[in-house]
Amino acid sequence: MVSTQEITTRGNASDAEAERLARVEGAAYRIRHHALNMGEVQGQGYVGQALGAADMLAAVYADQLRFRADDPEWEDRDRFLLSTGHYAIGHYAALAEAGIIPVKELETYGSDDSRLPMSGMSTYTPGMEISGGSLGHGLSIAVGAALGLRYQGSGSRVYNFLSDGELDEGSTWEAAMGAHHHHLGNLTAMVDINALQADGKTDTVLRTEPVTEKWQAFGWYAQRVNGNDVGALLAAFDNAAAQAAAVGRPSVILCDTKVGRGVPLLEDREKAHFMRIEEHEWQLCREQLTAGFEGKAAR
Numbered sequence: 001m002v003s004t005q006e007i008t009t010r011g012n013a014s015d016a017e018a019e020r021l022a023r024v025e026g027a028a029y030r031i032r033h034h035a036l037n038m039g040e041v042q043g044q045g046y047v048g049q050a051l052g053a054a055d056m057l058a059a060v061y062a063d064q065l066r067f068r069a070d071d072p073e074w075e076d077r078d079r080f081l082l083s084t085g086h087y088a089i090g091h092y093a094a095l096a097e098a099g100i101i102p103v104k105e106l107e108t109y110g111s112d113d114s115r116l117p118m119s120g121m122s123t124y125t126p127g128m129e130i131s132g133g134s135l136g137h138g139l140s141i142a143v144g145a146a147l148g149l150r151y152q153g154s155g156s157r158v159y160n161f162l163s164d165g166e167l168d169e170g171s172t173w174e175a176a177m178g179a180h181h182h183h184l185g186n187l188t189a190m191v192d193i194n195a196l197q198a199d200g201k202t203d204t205v206l207r208t209e210p211v212t213e214k215w216q217a218f219g220w221y222a223q224r225v226n227g228n229d230v231g232a233l234l235a236a237f238d239n240a241a242a243q244a245a246a247v248g249r250p251s252v253i254l255c256d257t258k259v260g261r262g263v264p265l266l267e268d269r270e271k272a273h274f275m276r277i278e279e280h281e282w283q284l285c286r287e288q289l290t291a292g293f294e295g296k297a298a299r
Protein backbone atom coordinates (compact mmCIF):
# COMPACT_ATOMS: atom_id res chain seq x y z
CA MET A 1 0.00 0.00 0.00
CA VAL A 2 1.22 3.53 -0.80
CA SER A 3 1.09 5.96 2.11
CA THR A 4 -0.36 9.49 1.86
CA GLN A 5 3.09 10.82 2.67
CA GLU A 6 4.57 8.95 -0.35
CA ILE A 7 1.84 10.20 -2.66
CA THR A 8 2.48 13.79 -1.53
CA THR A 9 6.21 13.39 -2.02
CA ARG A 10 5.71 11.93 -5.49
CA GLY A 11 3.24 14.69 -6.30
CA ASN A 12 5.76 17.33 -5.26
CA ALA A 13 8.47 15.61 -7.27
CA SER A 14 6.34 15.59 -10.41
CA ASP A 15 5.37 19.26 -9.83
CA ALA A 16 9.06 20.10 -9.58
CA GLU A 17 9.81 18.14 -12.78
CA ALA A 18 6.95 19.89 -14.62
CA GLU A 19 8.29 23.24 -13.45
CA ARG A 20 11.80 22.27 -14.56
CA LEU A 21 10.56 21.23 -18.00
CA ALA A 22 8.52 24.42 -18.46
CA ARG A 23 11.48 26.57 -17.37
CA VAL A 24 13.83 24.98 -19.89
CA GLU A 25 11.27 24.96 -22.71
CA GLY A 26 10.60 28.66 -22.05
CA ALA A 27 14.33 29.37 -22.20
CA ALA A 28 14.62 27.45 -25.50
CA TYR A 29 11.79 29.51 -26.99
CA ARG A 30 13.47 32.79 -26.01
CA ILE A 31 16.85 31.57 -27.30
CA ARG A 32 15.22 30.88 -30.68
CA HIS A 33 13.56 34.28 -30.62
CA HIS A 34 16.85 36.05 -29.86
CA ALA A 35 18.58 34.09 -32.63
CA LEU A 36 15.99 35.20 -35.19
CA ASN A 37 16.38 38.82 -34.08
CA MET A 38 20.16 38.57 -34.41
CA GLY A 39 19.93 36.87 -37.78
CA GLU A 40 17.78 39.70 -39.04
CA VAL A 41 20.56 42.19 -38.22
CA GLN A 42 22.72 40.48 -40.88
CA GLY A 43 19.95 39.14 -43.12
CA GLN A 44 21.60 35.72 -43.13
CA GLY A 45 23.77 33.42 -41.09
CA TYR A 46 23.90 30.28 -39.01
CA VAL A 47 20.31 30.68 -37.90
CA GLY A 48 19.30 27.10 -38.68
CA GLN A 49 21.91 25.70 -36.29
CA ALA A 50 20.85 28.08 -33.51
CA LEU A 51 17.21 27.01 -33.87
CA GLY A 52 18.19 23.34 -33.99
CA ALA A 53 20.45 23.52 -30.95
CA ALA A 54 18.29 25.84 -28.82
CA ASP A 55 16.93 23.01 -26.66
CA MET A 56 20.46 21.74 -25.93
CA LEU A 57 21.65 25.25 -25.05
CA ALA A 58 18.59 25.87 -22.88
CA ALA A 59 19.10 22.59 -20.99
CA VAL A 60 22.69 23.64 -20.26
CA TYR A 61 22.09 27.25 -19.28
CA ALA A 62 18.69 26.96 -17.59
CA ASP A 63 19.28 23.66 -15.83
CA GLN A 64 22.84 22.34 -15.68
CA LEU A 65 25.46 25.04 -15.58
CA ARG A 66 26.67 26.64 -12.36
CA PHE A 67 27.52 30.28 -13.08
CA ARG A 68 27.15 33.82 -11.79
CA ALA A 69 25.56 36.09 -14.37
CA ASP A 70 27.23 39.18 -12.90
CA ASP A 71 30.65 37.51 -12.64
CA PRO A 72 31.27 35.40 -15.77
CA GLU A 73 34.82 34.59 -14.63
CA TRP A 74 33.81 33.34 -11.19
CA GLU A 75 36.42 30.72 -10.35
CA ASP A 76 33.97 28.05 -9.23
CA ARG A 77 31.84 28.27 -12.37
CA ASP A 78 31.24 25.27 -14.59
CA ARG A 79 32.87 25.73 -17.99
CA PHE A 80 30.83 25.63 -21.20
CA LEU A 81 33.14 25.35 -24.21
CA LEU A 82 31.66 25.98 -27.62
CA SER A 83 33.82 24.12 -30.15
CA THR A 84 31.90 25.39 -33.12
CA GLY A 85 32.62 29.10 -33.51
CA HIS A 86 29.93 29.42 -36.18
CA TYR A 87 27.26 28.48 -33.60
CA ALA A 88 28.06 31.70 -31.72
CA ILE A 89 24.69 33.19 -32.66
CA GLY A 90 22.97 30.46 -30.63
CA HIS A 91 25.46 30.81 -27.81
CA TYR A 92 24.96 34.60 -27.59
CA ALA A 93 21.22 34.00 -27.44
CA ALA A 94 21.78 31.58 -24.54
CA LEU A 95 24.14 34.02 -22.78
CA ALA A 96 21.47 36.72 -23.05
CA GLU A 97 18.81 34.36 -21.75
CA ALA A 98 21.13 33.54 -18.83
CA GLY A 99 21.62 37.25 -18.06
CA ILE A 100 25.36 37.16 -18.80
CA ILE A 101 25.06 39.67 -21.65
CA PRO A 102 22.23 42.21 -22.04
CA VAL A 103 19.44 41.30 -24.47
CA LYS A 104 19.72 44.80 -25.95
CA GLU A 105 23.32 44.10 -26.98
CA LEU A 106 22.17 41.32 -29.34
CA GLU A 107 21.25 44.10 -31.79
CA THR A 108 24.97 44.63 -32.39
CA TYR A 109 25.55 41.04 -33.60
CA GLY A 110 28.22 40.90 -36.29
CA SER A 111 28.63 44.70 -36.49
CA ASP A 112 31.93 46.59 -36.28
CA ASP A 113 33.12 47.07 -32.67
CA SER A 114 30.52 44.63 -31.34
CA ARG A 115 31.42 42.20 -28.54
CA LEU A 116 29.40 39.64 -30.55
CA PRO A 117 31.34 38.72 -33.71
CA MET A 118 29.83 36.20 -36.12
CA SER A 119 32.31 33.55 -35.04
CA GLY A 120 32.76 33.09 -31.27
CA MET A 121 35.88 34.65 -29.74
CA SER A 122 36.79 34.38 -26.09
CA THR A 123 38.58 37.73 -25.99
CA TYR A 124 35.45 39.59 -27.10
CA THR A 125 32.51 38.08 -25.27
CA PRO A 126 31.80 37.52 -21.59
CA GLY A 127 30.95 33.86 -21.02
CA MET A 128 32.67 32.68 -24.24
CA GLU A 129 35.41 30.45 -22.81
CA ILE A 130 37.22 29.59 -26.07
CA SER A 131 37.57 30.74 -29.68
CA GLY A 132 36.15 27.83 -31.62
CA GLY A 133 36.34 28.74 -35.31
CA SER A 134 38.92 26.11 -36.16
CA LEU A 135 36.84 22.99 -35.77
CA GLY A 136 37.91 19.89 -33.87
CA HIS A 137 39.86 21.50 -31.03
CA GLY A 138 37.16 22.05 -28.43
CA LEU A 139 37.24 18.60 -26.91
CA SER A 140 41.04 18.70 -26.47
CA ILE A 141 40.73 22.02 -24.63
CA ALA A 142 37.88 20.59 -22.56
CA VAL A 143 40.01 17.59 -21.56
CA GLY A 144 42.81 19.91 -20.45
CA ALA A 145 40.37 22.10 -18.52
CA ALA A 146 38.73 19.10 -16.83
CA LEU A 147 42.11 17.65 -15.87
CA GLY A 148 43.38 21.01 -14.61
CA LEU A 149 40.27 21.63 -12.53
CA ARG A 150 40.59 18.20 -10.98
CA TYR A 151 44.26 18.82 -10.09
CA GLN A 152 43.14 22.03 -8.39
CA GLY A 153 40.57 20.11 -6.34
CA SER A 154 37.76 22.06 -8.01
CA GLY A 155 34.22 20.68 -8.11
CA SER A 156 33.49 22.52 -11.37
CA ARG A 157 32.27 20.57 -14.37
CA VAL A 158 33.26 21.05 -18.01
CA TYR A 159 30.74 20.88 -20.86
CA ASN A 160 31.86 20.77 -24.46
CA PHE A 161 29.42 21.46 -27.28
CA LEU A 162 30.49 19.85 -30.57
CA SER A 163 28.90 19.50 -33.98
CA ASP A 164 28.60 16.29 -35.98
CA GLY A 165 31.08 17.77 -38.47
CA GLU A 166 33.67 17.76 -35.68
CA LEU A 167 33.44 13.98 -35.55
CA ASP A 168 35.31 14.02 -38.89
CA GLU A 169 38.36 15.38 -37.06
CA GLY A 170 41.00 12.98 -35.74
CA SER A 171 41.79 15.38 -32.89
CA THR A 172 38.29 14.85 -31.48
CA TRP A 173 38.97 11.13 -31.11
CA GLU A 174 42.43 11.66 -29.61
CA ALA A 175 40.79 13.87 -26.99
CA ALA A 176 38.09 11.27 -26.41
CA MET A 177 40.78 8.67 -25.67
CA GLY A 178 42.54 11.09 -23.31
CA ALA A 179 39.35 11.79 -21.37
CA HIS A 180 38.77 8.10 -20.78
CA HIS A 181 42.41 7.49 -19.88
CA HIS A 182 42.25 10.22 -17.22
CA HIS A 183 38.85 9.09 -15.86
CA LEU A 184 37.35 12.52 -16.42
CA GLY A 185 33.98 12.11 -14.75
CA ASN A 186 33.78 15.92 -14.58
CA LEU A 187 33.50 16.18 -18.38
CA THR A 188 30.31 16.03 -20.43
CA ALA A 189 30.32 16.37 -24.21
CA MET A 190 27.21 17.19 -26.22
CA VAL A 191 27.17 16.58 -29.94
CA ASP A 192 24.64 18.32 -32.16
CA ILE A 193 23.87 15.67 -34.74
CA ASN A 194 21.93 17.78 -37.24
CA ALA A 195 23.07 15.49 -40.08
CA LEU A 196 24.47 18.54 -41.89
CA GLN A 197 27.86 20.04 -42.67
CA ALA A 198 29.10 22.91 -44.84
CA ASP A 199 29.63 20.59 -47.82
CA GLY A 200 26.34 18.72 -47.56
CA LYS A 201 24.70 15.98 -45.55
CA THR A 202 26.96 14.38 -42.97
CA ASP A 203 26.50 10.87 -44.33
CA THR A 204 27.68 12.01 -47.77
CA VAL A 205 30.69 14.03 -46.48
CA LEU A 206 32.06 11.35 -44.15
CA ARG A 207 30.10 8.46 -42.69
CA THR A 208 30.63 8.64 -38.92
CA GLU A 209 27.88 6.23 -37.85
CA PRO A 210 27.49 4.20 -35.73
CA VAL A 211 28.29 7.14 -33.49
CA THR A 212 27.05 5.82 -30.14
CA GLU A 213 29.07 2.62 -30.44
CA LYS A 214 32.18 4.62 -31.34
CA TRP A 215 32.00 6.72 -28.17
CA GLN A 216 31.31 3.60 -26.12
CA ALA A 217 34.36 1.93 -27.67
CA PHE A 218 36.39 4.96 -26.58
CA GLY A 219 35.26 4.31 -22.99
CA TRP A 220 32.60 6.99 -22.67
CA TYR A 221 29.15 6.73 -21.14
CA ALA A 222 27.17 7.47 -24.31
CA GLN A 223 23.48 8.24 -24.67
CA ARG A 224 21.64 9.16 -27.87
CA VAL A 225 18.51 11.28 -27.58
CA ASN A 226 16.17 13.46 -29.55
CA GLY A 227 17.95 16.78 -29.02
CA ASN A 228 14.73 18.68 -29.61
CA ASP A 229 12.95 16.92 -26.75
CA VAL A 230 13.72 18.85 -23.58
CA GLY A 231 12.43 16.09 -21.31
CA ALA A 232 14.76 13.56 -22.97
CA LEU A 233 17.70 15.95 -22.67
CA LEU A 234 17.12 16.54 -18.96
CA ALA A 235 16.80 12.81 -18.31
CA ALA A 236 20.08 12.25 -20.18
CA PHE A 237 21.84 14.87 -18.07
CA ASP A 238 20.48 13.22 -14.91
CA ASN A 239 21.75 9.81 -16.06
CA ALA A 240 25.13 11.32 -16.96
CA ALA A 241 25.47 12.92 -13.52
CA ALA A 242 24.66 9.62 -11.79
CA GLN A 243 27.17 7.83 -13.98
CA ALA A 244 29.91 10.40 -13.35
CA ALA A 245 29.42 10.16 -9.60
CA ALA A 246 29.39 6.36 -9.69
CA VAL A 247 32.38 5.50 -11.87
CA GLY A 248 34.24 8.64 -12.96
CA ARG A 249 33.69 8.15 -16.68
CA PRO A 250 33.30 11.02 -19.16
CA SER A 251 29.83 11.19 -20.67
CA VAL A 252 28.57 12.19 -24.05
CA ILE A 253 25.02 13.07 -25.02
CA LEU A 254 24.47 12.55 -28.73
CA CYS A 255 21.61 14.80 -29.77
CA ASP A 256 19.68 14.30 -32.99
CA THR A 257 18.35 17.72 -33.91
CA LYS A 258 16.57 19.33 -36.83
CA VAL A 259 18.04 22.40 -38.48
CA GLY A 260 15.58 25.33 -38.20
CA ARG A 261 13.54 23.55 -35.52
CA GLY A 262 10.52 25.53 -34.30
CA VAL A 263 10.13 27.59 -37.50
CA PRO A 264 8.45 25.46 -40.20
CA LEU A 265 9.45 27.95 -42.91
CA LEU A 266 13.11 27.19 -42.22
CA GLU A 267 12.97 23.50 -41.35
CA ASP A 268 13.34 22.19 -44.89
CA ARG A 269 15.35 24.94 -46.51
CA GLU A 270 18.03 24.18 -49.07
CA LYS A 271 21.51 25.52 -48.31
CA ALA A 272 20.71 25.31 -44.62
CA HIS A 273 24.33 25.57 -43.42
CA PHE A 274 24.37 29.35 -44.03
CA MET A 275 20.83 30.53 -44.53
CA ARG A 276 19.71 33.52 -46.49
CA ILE A 277 16.34 34.72 -45.18
CA GLU A 278 14.46 37.41 -47.09
CA GLU A 279 13.53 40.69 -45.45
CA HIS A 280 9.81 39.95 -45.40
CA GLU A 281 10.33 36.46 -43.91
CA TRP A 282 11.78 37.37 -40.51
CA GLN A 283 8.49 38.47 -38.99
CA LEU A 284 6.78 35.38 -40.36
CA CYS A 285 9.51 33.25 -38.75
CA ARG A 286 8.89 34.89 -35.37
CA GLU A 287 5.15 34.40 -35.72
CA GLN A 288 5.57 30.73 -36.59
CA LEU A 289 7.90 30.25 -33.63
CA THR A 290 5.49 31.89 -31.19
CA ALA A 291 2.47 30.03 -32.58
CA GLY A 292 4.30 26.71 -32.18
CA PHE A 293 5.39 27.51 -28.65
CA GLU A 294 1.99 28.75 -27.52
CA GLY A 295 0.26 25.82 -29.20
CA LYS A 296 2.48 23.40 -27.31
CA ALA A 297 1.94 25.20 -24.00
CA ALA A 298 -1.85 25.05 -24.50
CA ARG A 299 -1.86 21.26 -24.99
Ligand SMILES: Cc1ncc(C[n+]2csc(CCOP(=O)(O)OP(=O)(O)O)c2C)c(N)n1
Pocket residue numbers: 049084086133134135136163164165166194196197198199272273
Ligand atom coordinates in the same frame (compact mmCIF):
# COMPACT_ATOMS: atom_id res chain seq x y z
C1 LIG B 1 39.44 22.74 -39.04
C2 LIG B 1 38.35 23.32 -39.88
N1 LIG B 1 38.09 22.79 -41.09
C3 LIG B 1 37.10 23.33 -41.87
C4 LIG B 1 36.40 24.43 -41.44
C5 LIG B 1 35.34 25.04 -42.34
N2 LIG B 1 34.00 24.78 -41.85
C6 LIG B 1 33.27 25.71 -41.20
S1 LIG B 1 31.78 25.16 -40.69
C7 LIG B 1 32.08 23.62 -41.35
C8 LIG B 1 31.06 22.51 -41.25
C9 LIG B 1 31.34 21.62 -40.10
O1 LIG B 1 30.29 20.73 -39.82
P1 LIG B 1 29.10 21.13 -38.85
O2 LIG B 1 29.60 22.00 -37.79
O3 LIG B 1 28.38 19.87 -38.49
O4 LIG B 1 28.20 21.98 -39.85
P2 LIG B 1 26.69 22.55 -39.65
O5 LIG B 1 25.90 21.54 -38.90
O6 LIG B 1 26.81 23.83 -38.92
O7 LIG B 1 26.17 22.75 -41.04
C10 LIG B 1 33.33 23.57 -41.97
C11 LIG B 1 33.89 22.38 -42.66
C12 LIG B 1 36.70 24.95 -40.15
N3 LIG B 1 36.04 26.00 -39.63
N4 LIG B 1 37.67 24.39 -39.39
Ligand SMILES: [Mg+2]
Pocket residue numbers: 163164165192193194195196197
Ligand atom coordinates in the same frame (compact mmCIF):
# COMPACT_ATOMS: atom_id res chain seq x y z
MG1 LIG C 1 26.29 19.54 -38.45
